Amino acid sequence: MISARGLRKSFGDFEAVKGIDVEVRRGEAFGFLGPNGAGKSSTMRMIASVSPVTSGELRILGMDPATDGPAIRGRLGVCPQEDTLDNELNVFDNLYIYGRYFGIDRATCRERARELLEFAQITEKARSKVEDLSGGMKRRLTIARSLINNPDLLLLDEPTTGLDPQARHVLWDQLFRLKQAGVTLVITTHYMDEAEQLCDRLVVMDKGRIAAEGSPRELIDAHSTREVAELRFGVGEHEALAGKVEDLGERVEVLPDRLLVYSDHGEDVVTAVLDRGLHPLATLVRRSTLEDVFLRLTGRSLAD
Amino acid sequence: MATTSPASDATRDVRPTGRLSAWEGMARQYDYWLTVLKRTWRGGVVGSFLTPLLYVVAMGVLLGGFIEGDPDKLEGATSYLAFVVPGLVASHAMTIAVSESTYPVMGAIKWHKTFYAQLATPLAVRDLVNAFIGFVMFRVASACAVFMLVLAPFGVFTTWWGPILAWLSQVLVGFAFATLVFAYSARLKSEEGFGVLFRLGVIPLTLFSGAFFPIGNLGPVLEWIARLTPLWHGVSLSRMFCVGQVDWSLVLLHVVVLVTLTVVGWFLAVRNLDRRLEV
Numbered sequence: 382m383i384s385a386r387g388l389r390k391s392f393g394d395f396e397a398v399k400g401i402d403v404e405v406r407r408g409e410a411f412g413f414l415g416p417n418g419a420g421k422s423s424t425m426r427m428i429a430s431v432s433p434v435t436s437g438e439l440r441i442l443g444m445d446p447a448t449d450g451p452a453i454r455g456r457l458g459v460c461p462q463e464d465t466l467d468n469e470l471n472v473f474d475n476l477y478i479y480g481r482y483f484g485i486d487r488a489t490c491r492e493r494a495r496e497l498l499e500f501a502q503i504t505e506k507a508r509s510k511v512e513d514l515s516g517g518m519k520r521r522l523t524i525a526r527s528l529i530n531n532p533d534l535l536l537l538d539e540p541t542t543g544l545d546p547q548a549r550h551v552l553w554d555q556l557f558r559l560k561q562a563g564v565t566l567v568i569t570t571h572y573m574d575e576a577e578q579l580c581d582r583l584v585v586m587d588k589g590r591i592a593a594e595g596s597p598r599e600l601i602d603a604h605s606t607r608e609v610a611e612l613r614f615g616v617g618e619h620e621a622l623a624g625k626v627e628d629l630g631e632r633v634e635v636l637p638d639r640l641l642v643y644s645d646h647g648e649d650v651v652t653a654v655l656d657r658g659l660h661p662l663a664t665l666v667r668r669s670t671l672e673d674v675f676l677r678l679t680g681r682s683l684a685d
Numbered sequence: 686m687a688t689t690s691p692a693s694d695a696t697r698d699v700r701p702t703g704r705l706s707a708w709e710g711m712a713r714q715y716d717y718w719l720t721v722l723k724r725t726w727r728g729g730v731v732g733s734f735l736t737p738l739l740y741v742v743a744m745g746v747l748l749g750g751f752i753e754g755d756p757d758k759l760e761g762a763t764s765y766l767a768f769v770v771p772g773l774v775a776s777h778a779m780t781i782a783v784s785e786s787t788y789p790v791m792g793a794i795k796w797h798k799t800f801y802a803q804l805a806t807p808l809a810v811r812d813l814v815n816a817f818i819g820f821v822m823f824r825v826a827s828a829c830a831v832f833m834l835v836l837a838p839f840g841v842f843t844t845w846w847g848p849i850l851a852w853l854s855q856v857l858v859g860f861a862f863a864t865l866v867f868a869y870s871a872r873l874k875s876e877e878g879f880g881v882l883f884r885l886g887v888i889p890l891t892l893f894s895g896a897f898f899p900i901g902n903l904g905p906v907l908e909w910i911a912r913l914t915p916l917w918h919g920v921s922l923s924r925m926f927c928v929g930q931v932d933w934s935l936v937l938l939h940v941v942v943l944v945t946l947t948v949v950g951w952f953l954a955v956r957n958l959d960r961r962l963e964v
Binding site for chain 1: 716798808
């Protein structure tokens with residue numbers, strides 16, 4: 382579906398994407414995980430065939446965006462990071478008008494618009510203005526709009542950023558249904574839980590490069606331990622105490638507000654810490670996540 | 686297609702088509718622009734038809750009543766009304782073309798992001814420019830047509846074909862300004878640039894391009910400057926046809942100038958919008 386070799390994107394002197402290799406297969410959900418500024422959105426815009434490739438090779442659905450842009454875009458669905466819904470059209474017309482851009486005949490456009498409103502659970506808002514929708518509804522409408530042409534490949538740039546937890550879960554459910562229906566999904570996110578929920582395979586991007594690639598499980602297995610013990614001490618004590626616990630796990634990360642001790646047996650670590658006469662204000666044992674992978678690979682947390 | 690799986694049907698409405706033809710690119714945006722028209726035509730009626738009528742009555746009939754209609758001094762027109770009307774309609778064509786290609790262009794880039802949404806489809810920048818200019822020209826052409834019809838009873842036209850050619854001249858004025866101003870607006874980062882355009886462009890052009898008085902009154906230097914302005918070519922064309930004294934070699938010059946400006950404006954519009962939207 383997507384094949385990139387040595388893909389680069391520069392804006393003047395600034396290199397946003399510094400030579401990445403990516404392969405996305407039919408029917409999978411593929412993620413670009415990374416903090417803001419990692420080059421995810423630039424990569425997505427090149428894949429969406431709206432931003433010219435600076436150098437390297439890119440093939441979308443077997444075609445070259447430089448020469449077959451309109452043909453590629455005709456088979457893509459794009460859900461941009463920033464809503465580009467038309468506030469002056471009502472909800473139904475946002476879908477209908479968009480379908481017309483793809484050359485879909487009027488009757489089919491109307492029928493599909495009605496089905497997609499149903500899918501997005503906003504049928505009762507069909508005649509409302511876009512302005513009157515909640516953030517979650519706008520996002521669902523944007524996704525519905527991106528499906529108007531029955532795309533082979535759906536690109537979602539930060540699909541749940543800015544949504545409340547409930548709205549996120551509704552959206553995840555819908556994306557999961559699309560995946561089940563065989564749509565290839567490409568998702569960018571800086572939420573590791575989203576990546577774990579949705580992605581079969583992902584790449585971790587940092588500063589325009591790919592830091593790691595694999596399934597969420599593989600990445601965690603390869604770059605982290607099974608569990609993590611989080612120890613919260615008093616303000617400013619973490620750096621000093623790190624040395625006293627570092628032999629308890631495979632690795633220790635010092636964050637401003639806590640210590641992370643990586644071990645396959647988190648509870649044992651906590652017990653040992655208490656045995657040494659240390660008294661953390663709070664402790665938490667949890668499974669490793671992609672956040673830990675990112676921390677390991679880049680030395681920074683995703684929220685930075 | 687089941688409601689829960691919108692992508693499950695095997696048929697694809699959109700097959701690889703390569704680049705769309707110019708006609709297809711515009712046709713696909715017809716429904717969009719129709720909704721824009723439905724939403725805005727009421728305001729357009731007042732702005733496009735009523736305002737110029739007030740101008741004709743005030744400037745042509747009431748002010749013109751004080752001006753002696755000497756055909757030698759009025760480029761062949763037998764009254765000031767007959768002189769001022771073709772110029773008024775031509776400058777009206779400019780005003781509509783400019784106002785429809787300023788804020789609406791910036792809106793589609795900055796505020797509503799319509800262009801970004803449209804570009805994620807098979808449409809290309811060229812198609813967006815064509816449809817946009819097409820809509821602006823519909824506005825210009827319909828407003829000028831109604832204006833000319835309203836003027837018919839005032840007895841300012843000498844032939845039946847003159848007003849039709851005059852109308853086409855006004856449309857040409859609209860094309861030249863719509864494309865050039867679109868190109869300008871596509872580059873503009875903030876709307877303050879429009880104030881400059883109106884104050885230093887539209888208003889001086891309206892006043893000094895021969896619409897209200899013969900440019901011979903300006904003195905030799907300013908007269909030549911006036912001849913270089915695009916609006917003068919349109920005013921002169923429009924007036925020759927309305928008054929019925931046509932110098933065909935001059936017509937050719939005017940048409941060549943206005944068509945050239947339109948073509949240059951179109952290329953600049955496509956280039957500027959392409960650069961602006963590339964991210």
